[in-house]
Amino acid sequence: MRMAIRFVLPLLLVLGGIAWGGAPLVGSLVERWFRTDVEMRSQLVFNSIQESVTGLVLAKADRKIDALFKHITQDERLLALGLCTPDGHLTQRSTAWPKALACPPAPALDHAFTVQHIDGGPVLVATFALAADNTYLGRLVILHDLRFIERRSDSAELYLAGFLALLGLGAAGVTVVVARLTLRGWIKAVRKGLAGGSDGRDDSALSPDVEPLVREMRKILRNLDAPRVLAEAIRLDWGPDSLRSVLRDELPGAEVMVISNREPYIHNLEDGKVMLQRPASGLVTALEPIMRACGGTWIAHGSGSADQSMVDENDHLQVPPEAPAYTLRRLWLSDEEQDGYYYGFANEGMWPLCHIAFVRPTFRASDWEQYVAVNRKFADAIIAEARTPNPVVLVQDYHFALLPKMVRERLPEATIITFWHIPWPNPEVFSICPWKEEILSGLLGSSILGFHTQFHCINFLDSVDRFLESHIDREHSTVRAGNSTTLVRPYPISIEWPPTALASQPPADECCESVRRKYGIPIGTKLAVGVERFDYTKGIADRFHAVGSLLEAHPEWIGRFTLLQVAAPTRSRLAAYRETQVEAETAAAAVNERFGRNGWVPIILVPKHHEPEDVFTLFRAADVCLVSSLHDGMNLVAKEFVASRDDEDGVLVLSTFAGASRELQEALIVNPYDIRSMGEALHMGLSMPAEQRRERMRLMREMVSEHNIYFWAGRMLLDAARMRKRRNIEYSIEAMTRSAIKAGDS
Numbered sequence: 001m002r003m004a005i006r007f008v009l010p011l012l013l014v015l016g017g018i019a020w021g022g023a024p025l026v027g028s029l030v031e032r033w034f035r036t037d038v039e040m041r042s043q044l045v046f047n048s049i050q051e052s053v054t055g056l057v058l059a060k061a062d063r064k065i066d067a068l069f070k071h072i073t074q075d076e077r078l079l080a081l082g083l084c085t086p087d088g089h090l091t092q093r094s095t096a097w098p099k100a101l102a103c104p105p106a107p108a109l110d111h112a113f114t115v116q117h118i119d120g121g122p123v124l125v126a127t128f129a130l131a132a133d134n135t136y137l138g139r140l141v142i143l144h145d146l147r148f149i150e151r152r153s154d155s156a157e158l159y160l161a162g163f164l165a166l167l168g169l170g171a172a173g174v175t176v177v178v179a180r181l182t183l184r185g186w187i188k189a190v191r192k193g194l195a196g197g198s199d200g201r202d203d204s205a206l207s208p209d210v211e212p213l214v215r216e217m218r219k220i221l222r223n224l225d226a227p228r229v230l231a232e233a234i235r236l237d238w239g240p241d242s243l244r245s246v247l248r249d250e251l252p253g254a255e256v257m258v259i260s261n262r263e264p265y266i267h268n269l270e271d272g273k274v275m276l277q278r279p280a281s282g283l284v285t286a287l288e289p290i291m292r293a294c295g296g297t298w299i300a301h302g303s304g305s306a307d308q309s310m311v312d313e314n315d316h317l318q319v320p321p322e323a324p325a326y327t328l329r330r331l332w333l334s335d336e337e338q339d340g341y342y343y344g345f346a347n348e349g350m351w352p353l354c355h356i357a358f359v360r361p362t363f364r365a366s367d368w369e370q371y372v373a374v375n376r377k378f379a380d381a382i383i384a385e386a387r388t389p390n391p392v393v394l395v396q397d398y399h400f401a402l403l404p405k406m407v408r409e410r411l412p413e414a415t416i417i418t419f420w421h422i423p424w425p426n427p428e429v430f431s432i433c434p435w436k437e438e439i440l441s442g443l444l445g446s447s448i449l450g451f452h453t454q455f456h457c458i459n460f461l462d463s464v465d466r467f468l469e470s471h472i473d474r475e476h477s478t479v480r481a482g483n484s485t486t487l488v489r490p491y492p493i494s495i496e497w498p499p500t501a502l503a504s505q506p507p508a509d510e511c512c513e514s515v516r517r518k519y520g521i522p523i524g525t526k527l528a529v530g531v532e533r534f535d536y537t538k539g540i541a542d543r544f545h546a547v548g549s550l551l552e553a554h555p556e557w558i559g560r561f562t563l564l565q566v567a568a569p570t571r572s573r574l575a576a577y578r579e580t581q582v583e584a585e586t587a588a589a590a591v592n593e594r595f596g597r598n599g600w601v602p603i604i605l606v607p608k609h610h611e612p613e614d615v616f617t618l619f620r621a622a623d624v625c626l627v628s629s630l631h632d633g634m635n636l637v638a639k640e641f642v643a644s645r646d647d648e649d650g651v652l653v654l655s656t657f658a659g660a661s662r663e664l665q666e667a668l669i670v671n672p673y674d675i676r677s678m679g680e681a682l683h684m685g686l687s688m689p690a691e692q693r694r695e696r697m698r699l700m701r702e703m704v705s706e707h708n709i710y711f712w713a714g715r716m717l718l719d720a721a722r723m724r725k726r727r728n729i730e731y732s733i734e735a736m737t738r739s740a741i742k743a744g745d746s
Contacts, residue, residue: 018164034149035124038077039113042126042142045072046111050140054130057083057137062092069094077148079123082141097143098123106139115146122146238710239497240293246714247294250721254415255388256296259378259403260396261342263300263328264288265319267310274306276321278611283396283421285612285636289496290713291326297385299378301342302330331381333374340370342399343573350398352576353433354422355631356657357537359576363434372402375442379406389413392720395446397421402438405445408484415720418446419491422633423659424456427466440468444481447723448716450491452633452659457488487723491716492663495639497708501612508620508647515621519604521562526686528563528653529622531615531637533570534607536580539628539655539672540567544587546628547602549679551595559600561686563626566618568609581607619644624651624685627658628672634659638667642700651685651693652700653678663703666696 049072056065069081073094083092084103098118104127105112112127124144130137247254264284266277278284291298302308302315311317311330318324333341344367352359378400382393390413395403397420404416420443430436440463443449451457457477464470470481479486505511512527521527528547532538547563567584571577585605592601610618619625625641635658642652642664652667654660661669668681 016161016164030153031149034152035115035146038124038144038146038149039126041077042113042124042144043111045078045142046126046128046140050128050130053083053140054132054137057130058132065092066094077144079143079145081143084139084141086136086138091138101125101143103139104141120145120147121150238706238708238714240289240710243290243293243710243714243717246717246721250718251392251415251724253388255386255391256291256294256394257382257385257391258287258291258296258298258394258396259382259400260284260287260298260300261346261399263302263304263307263330264291264298265317265321265328266304267306268304269306274310277304277609279609285495285640286493286709286712287394287396288320289500289709292320293325293710295326297327297329299329299331299381299385301333301338308332329381329385331378333377337370337374337377340364340367341374343571345371346399347571347574348576349433350401351422353429354398354425355537356423356425357630359536361432363432368435375400375402376406378403379410382407383410386411386414390415390724392417392717394419402442403445405442408445414447415724416446417448417450417716417720418443419450419493419716420456420460420633421452421493423631424451424459424463426459427463430459430463431467436463436467440464441481444468444470444479444486445484446486448487448489448719450489450716452490452492453662454490456633457490460488487719489719491712492659492707493634493636494704494707494709494712495636495643497643497705497710499612499616499640499643501616502644502646504613505616505620505644508645508649511617511620515564515618519564519606521564521604522600524560525600526557526561526623527621528561528624528626528682528686529618529641530563530565530567530626530628531610531618531640532565532567534567534572534577534581534584535570536576537630537632539630540565540580540584541587542630542672542675543626543628543678544584544591544603545675546626546678546682548591548594549675550682551591551602553676553679554683557683557686558595558602559597562600562602562604564604564606564618564622566606566608566610566615569607615640616644619650620647622650624653624682626653626682627655627660628653628670628678629655629658630672632658632660636660638664639704642697642704645697645701648694648697648701649690650697651688652696653681653685663707664700666699 049068052068053065056068065083069092072078073080073096080094080097082090082094082097082103085091086106088103088106090097090103098120100118101116101123104114104125107127107129110129114125114127116123116125124146126142126144128140128142130140247256260283262279262284264278264287266279268275268277287298298319302311307330315330315332317328317330319326319328344362344364348362349367350361353361382391382403389411391411392415393407393411395407395416395418400418404418407414407416424430433439444464449460451460461472461474461477461479464479464481465472468481470479472479477488479488506514515521515527516523516525530540530543532540534540543563543565547561550561551558565584565588567581569577569581572581585607588603588605591603595602619641622641625638627635627638627641629635632655635655638652638654638658638660641650652664654664654667654669655672656669657672661667668685670678670681672678
């Protein structure tokens with residue numbers, strides 16, 4: 001059956017195409033034949049009545065002319081006759097003469113044939129000059145109904161299509177039979193050839209048709225156990241150059257703009273001196289290398305105490321300081337705006353709403369008003385900074401859910417790529433938000449909307465389906481709302497490869513010695529490291545409890561294991577974050593009090609910000625990195641730890657609720673709510689043989705190096721380029737259509 005379909009369907013399609021293309025030609029040919037016959041018939045009619053009509057015109061016998069016309073038009077194909085004066089007035093006509101038809105122009109010669117289209121259909125107008133004794137008396141007009149030609153033309157086209165269909169079925173049937181017989185012979189010969197090769201028989205008996213195929217199949221069978229190198233052969237090493245190539249080749253002349261709340265460089269005034277700080281933010285870690293590679297403008301809130309003193313008159317600053325590559329545009333917010341937009345709606349409302357961390361979201365109307373106002377302020381900044389009508393605008397995170405639509409309304413040709421860095425909840429949870437429709441509508445102003453995982457994409461599409469009137473194409477993962485279409489796809493974010501912070505690092509053993517000396521950790525003690533912000537989604541207190549569980553279940557680690565936890569204070573104006581820090585400090589103190597002895601403590605908690613180079617030093621010194629997020633979009637700390645270990649050593653213990661667990665599957669995946677199992681995972685990581693540690697780390701490093709931040713950005717930019725090209729084609733078609741309509745109207 002499949003073979004029949006493979007042969008019959010293409011053949012029918014080809015013959016159908018021939019019939020479709022040839023039918024108009026056949027119809028045109030039939031029409032020309034019949035029209036020639038009708039013209040000859042008109043000539044015969046004129047020749048037979050010419051003398052009678054001429055005599056009656058000279059005698060001015062109008063009644064006799066009417067009678068003659070009535071008699072002649074009894075022929076069903078002859079529609080009407082008319083008599084025109086030399087000056088073009090219709091003086092005599094039969095009863096069926098169309099009212100809308102006037103006298104045709106005088107023929108250049110003695111006769112003329114034209115086709116006129118009236119309400120009843122096409123009519124052949126035959127015009128013949130009447131003369132007597134070299135005196136021009138006017139012209140006789142004979143009308144023939146041509147509708148019968150259309151009917152016969154349609155019949156001819158139908159017969160042609162039927163004939164080709166029967167021909168196709170017959171040819172396909174014969175082809176299928178022959179193909180099946182031929183295929184059976186080939187299969188039999190191949191089987192025989194493979195069997196001959198396996199028992200050493202000579203290949204001379206093989207048919208020349210199948211001998212090359214048999215030899216190739218034998219070669220494939222022999223090489224089944226050979227290492228696979230195809231993936232390495234087609235792998236593209238994504239880096240700054242390849243990302244610039246994508247922009248140059250796929251988005252020529254594109255103006256790149258990044259929009260985020262957090263700025264990549266902060267200037268603070270400390271002890272009378274301006275100090276430069278790079279924030280502990282996964283978003284900044286991911287995006288800053290892209291901007292260094294692509295250039296453009298980064299618009300962000302200027303939050304540092306010395307930020308205003310470092311910008312020019314346009315609030316611009318060229319960064320990075322050591323090698324300027326792009327422009328940082330700082331935007332200023334009042335305390336009231338920051339309280340409502342950032343601390344209020346974004347971090348007391350949207351953050352707990354999207355994270356399953358059992359903190360109740362708080363929504364206030366006053367916070368929402370500030371959120372709308374600040375989104376509009378950033379939209380104004382984008383319009384002011386844009387030098388072209390179609391920039392590529394990269395909108396970052398939950399702080400700017402309304403921004404894509406605001407920009408779309410003022411820059412309709414812009415390519416807007418929005419990336420949501422945190423999880424997206426299911427529709428039941430999202431329905432808690434009082435302004436859910438406005439947020440969904442705002443995000444659908446994007447050309448592309450990205451999430452870390454497919455699960456988050458599905459949750460978003462389900463939310464749109466529940467709360468907005470739209471058309472969702474789940475096969476292609478697009479949403480059409482109004483006149484715009486948004487592509488919704490997973491783009492797992494990553495980090496720069498190789499990381500800039502790794503370049504200045506000493507060997508791993510020197511890092512280990514430096515960290516142990518700095519924090520007073522004895523030689524021979526196994527070291528685990530945690531690097532987070534004091535955020536209730538990070539599960540810091542839970543990992544401290546897991547350390548207690550480890551030491552309780554495996555007391556041999558007492559005095560031989562230390563967890564060094566670095567945690568940067570964040571959003572300390574919010575009670576939930578202050579309580580998180582207090583909870584973590586209390587949990588660490590309890591574990592240290594229970595198990596600490598002789599100056600050794602199992603947990604060292606350092607509540608301060610660390611620069612990327614310092615963090616990488618900690619990673620390179622660690623035996624284990626512990627990431628126990630209760631819920632996380634990605635968690636780039638896990639990927640940074642993997643990237644830091646160019647010695648291919650170390651163990652990653654990773655929460656199953658972090659997006660990174662979908663990619664770093666060689667890590668020890670744990671449930672952070674199961675304290676005992678997390679303690680056992682720590683024990684497993686600390687006890688893991690070196691060979692297994694290196695094999696796991698090698699695989700994770702391959703994944704992170706290949707799927708780095710440039711790969712992440714490149715995928716989105718390539719998708720954006722395809723959408724932009726498709727949109728340009730649509731615009732061209734619309735323009736051509738409007739031009740054609742305008743030309744037709746004129």
